[in-house]
Amino acid sequence: DAGITQSPRHKVTETGTPVTLRCHQTENHRYMYWYRQDPGHGLRLIHYSYGVKDTDKGEVSDGYSVSRSKTEDFLLTLESATSSQTSVYFCAISDTGKGGNTIYFGEGSWLTVV
Amino acid sequence: GQQLNQSPQSMFIQEGEDVSMNCTSSSIFNTWLWYKQDPGEGPVLLIALYKAGELTSNGRLTAQFGITRKDSFLNISASIPSDVGIYFCAGEPSSGNTGKLIFGQGTTLQVKP
Numbered sequence: 001d002a003g004i005t006q007s008p009r010h011k012v013t014e015t016g017t018p019v020t021l022r023c024h025q026t027e028n029h030r031y032m033y034w035y036r037q038d039p040g041h042g043l044r045l046i047h048y049s050y051g052v053k054d055t056d057k058g059e060v061s062d063g064y065s066v067s068r069s070k071t072e073d074f075l076l077t078l079e080s081a082t083s084s085q086t087s088v089y090f091c092a093i094s095d096t097g098k099g100g101n102t103i104y105f106g107e108g109s110w111l112t113v114v
Numbered sequence: 115g116q117q118l119n120q121s122p123q124s125m126f127i128q129e130g131e132d133v134s135m136n137c138t139s140s141s142i143f144n145t146w147l148w149y150k151q152d153p154g155e156g157p158v159l160l161i162a163l164y165k166a167g168e169l170t171s172n173g174r175l176t177a178q179f180g181i182t183r184k185d186s187f188l189n190i191s192a193s194i195p196s197d198v199g200i201y202f203c204a205g206e207p208s209s210g211n212t213g214k215l216i217f218g219q220g221t222t223l224q225v226k227p
Contacts, residue, residue, distance in 0.1 A: 031213045042117065043157075043202070043217045050212065058214070090156050094213035099164035100145040101206050101213035105156040 002104030003027045006091050012112045019078040021109045023091030025071075031094035032074040033058075033103070034066060036087040043090070049074055081113045120203050120218025127193055128226050135221045136187040137203035145206040146179050146186040147215070152199045160201075161188070183208070193225050 003026035013019050023032060033048040035058075045058030047066040055066050063085060065077045078085055091106040118137045127133060137146070145164055149157035161172050163179035163186060170177055177188045186205070190197055203218040 033213070042219050043204075043215075045214060048212065048214065096213075098162065100162070102145075102159065102162045103147060103204070103213055103215055104159055105149075107156045108154075 002029075002093055002095065004091055004093060004104065004106035006089075006106040006109045008109060009107065010110045012114060013081050015082060015113055016080050019081050019111065019113075021076045021089055021091075021111070023074045023076070023106060025074075025093050027093070027095075028071055029093040029095060030071075031096075031101075032068065033092040033094070034064075034074065034076045035090045035092060035105075036060065037090060037108075038087050046076065046089075078111075081111075083113050085111065086113045087111060118203055118205060118216055118218040120221060122221055123219065124222040124224070126224045126226065129193060129195060131193055133190040133193055133197070133223060134187060135201060135203075136185060137205070137218045138185040139205060139216070140184065142183040142208045143205035144183075144208045146177070147204045147206075148175075148177050148186070148188045149202045149204065150199045151202065151220075157202060190223075193223075195225050195227050198223055198225050 005024045007022045034046040035043045037043050044060045049055045049068040067075045089109045092103050095102045118139050120137045148160045151157045161177040166183045168179040174191045200220045202220050204215040
């Protein structure tokens with residue numbers, strides 16, 4: 001258990017509305033990530049953070065923004081949700097204390113945009 | 115984006131049989147990770163590998179970091195029904211140290227009791 005909590009776990013929202021997903025970790029890890037998982041595409045990196053207020057884009061960052069004002073929280077925001085953003089979103093952290101970067105995932109947030 | 119070549123894509127085996135799956139890449143990796151994902155849940159880490167040639171076991175699971183640093187395999191011995199799920203490999207390219215992973219497409223395992 002890497003101490004990762006995602007909220008909400010399930011959400012249905014309307015096209016054009018803003019949505020924020022929250023990832024909370026309890027073990028003070030520096031690196032945090034947001035992935036989305038879709039059939040046929042596997043897991044794809046949206047954004048990641050390497051410290052408070054330090055973030056960078058991943059492979060599929062268009063339409064998403066992130067913020068990290070505290071070590072323990074990493075927020076993913078869909079400014080204006082579209083149907084193509086219907087997906088499962090996973091937060092992850094990196095534990096660097098075992099010889100390399102070991103990535104642990106949260107339980108996921110299921111988002112449906114109607 | 116870049117992906118790892120994971121095979122086989124799916125397997126349907128009898129309970130008690132051994133299973134083997136592998137991932138290959140054209141690039142060198144620093145780390146290989148193997149995950150299992152059940153429906154409705156997040157990927158759960160099974161085994162982490164950090165050095166070329168490293169062979170690591172976790173119960174009935176054994177994984178190896180290839181000598182060339184471009185491949186890894188996962189073996190499951192004496193499969194049981196609860197082994198059903200999707201298995202993913204993931205690697206961290208040697209070009210970075212940010213924990214950004216590249217994933218395989220997954221191997222779907224079904225076990226017949």
